[in-house]
Amino acid sequence: MFDHYLITRFNLRNPKWDVTKNNESLLTDEWMEDRMWLFENFCFPSVTAQTNQNFEWLLFFDITTNEIFRNRIENLVKDYNNIKTFFIDGMPAFYNEIQNYILNRSKGQSHLITSRIDNDDSISKHFIDEIQKQFSFQEYQAIDIINGYSLQVKPNFILGKKEHIFNPFISLIEKNDHPKTVWFSDHNMWKKETRIMQITNKRLWLSIIHEKNKVNEFDGYGNIKWEDINNEFIVSKEINEKIIQELMPFKTWWFLSLKNFLYVKMVLFSKVIKKKLGIYKLK
Numbered sequence: 001m002f003d004h005y006l007i008t009r010f011n012l013r014n015p016k017w018d019v020t021k022n023n024e025s026l027l028t029d030e031w032m033e034d035r036m037w038l039f040e041n042f043c044f045p046s047v048t049a050q051t052n053q054n055f056e057w058l059l060f061f062d063i064t065t066n067e068i069f070r071n072r073i074e075n076l077v078k079d080y081n082n083i084k085t086f087f088i089d090g091m092p093a094f095y096n097e098i099q100n101y102i103l104n105r106s107k108g109q110s111h112l113i114t115s116r117i118d119n120d121d122s123i124s125k126h127f128i129d130e131i132q133k134q135f136s137f138q139e140y141q142a143i144d145i146i147n148g149y150s151l152q153v154k155p156n157f158i159l160g161k162k163e164h165i166f167n168p169f170i171s172l173i174e175k176n177d178h179p180k181t182v183w184f185s186d187h188n189m190w191k192k193e194t195r196i197m198q199i200t201n202k203r204l205w206l207s208i209i210h211e212k213n214k215v216n217e218f219d220g221y222g223n224i225k226w227e228d229i230n231n232e233f234i235v236s237k238e239i240n241e242k243i244i245q246e247l248m249p250f251k252t253w254w255f256l257s258l259k260n261f262l263y264v265k266m267v268l269f270s271k272v273i274k275k276k277l278g279i280y281k282l283k
Contacts, residue, residue: 002111002135002173004055004128006047007098007183010119011035011062013090027062032069034210038120040076041236042153042208046122048080049234052129057083058101059119060094098181106176111137114182115171122151122206123169124232130204131171134197142182142196143171146268148205149229150220155211157247160220160257162207163268165198166191169205191271191280206233221261223250 011027047057057080061073065087077083088097106112115131117123124130127145134143146165152158170190172182190196209218226243235243250257274280 001109002113002132002176003102003106003109004113004115004132005102005181006055006057006115006117006128007060007181008043008057008117008119009060009091009094010039011065012060012088012094013062013064015091027064029066029069032066035119036069036072038153038208038210041239042122042206043117043119044076045234045236046125046206047117048083049125050123050128051125052132053082054132055082055113055115055128056105058098059083059085060097061085061087063087063089095181095183098183099179102179102181109176111135111173112176112179112181113171113173114179116168116182118168120208120210121168122208122233122235124202124204124206125234126202126232127169127204130199130202134171134199135173138173138195140174140195141172142190142193143173143199144190144196145169145171145199145202145204147200147203148207149203149224149233150207150209150218151243152209152218152220157243158218158220158253159224159226159243159247160218160260161203161222161224162220163264164207165268165271167205168207191275203229219260219264221257221264223257 011032013027059077070087073085077085086097086101088094102112113131113135130145131143144166146163146167148162148164148167148169150160150162166188170182172180174180226247230240230243
């Protein structure tokens, strides 16, 4: 029937990206150490805790990855049969490597589901299951889960709700006939696709905001308690306890919450209207 692949790029060399938002060099050992900390404490536990394990997680690393980090990665994933690691020659090789693996792996399936997650973000333990519930033998349909949460982790912990259309957690259901996969386009380019379904009834992702984000800044809103969602968003035990102890009280950032609420709703409304008016069009 279908195979489901969750796909993550990690430290692939990209000619277009060479510095963080703070103008610090990317892909140094210092950058990799920081990114591994995020991956081990937020992304990895959330994916391995999925209630539905009928998927493969494909992790793509650069061939220049330091041996120390290679060993750390292999030790981390060794007990999980549905996690596959690849060491490839930068971003130019990424898309072809995905297609080659899937072509050989999924010959007997009529359909594919591909989903994406960044290596510094988290998903609900029900994420994979909810995506697969949308499967109905579609020929080609993107699944965009608009609602999630945002968690700032550095320099301090702040947690809020967020809505983000055409976001980095998008999935694609398609026939297994020269499949494109979800990485055919950057996530924000899915705004041009007409065959897309928005899911708005559940919050299924947790965007992690930290000092070395290339683009994102914290724009969560609302008085959300970590204890109300930490049974669904699984992080490391150490980080779970740290968030409980150090999460910034809502009363200290309520004005930022209000500004963020207005900003998030304005951006969402603007993109929805542009989509309906046909401003976003496939070339």
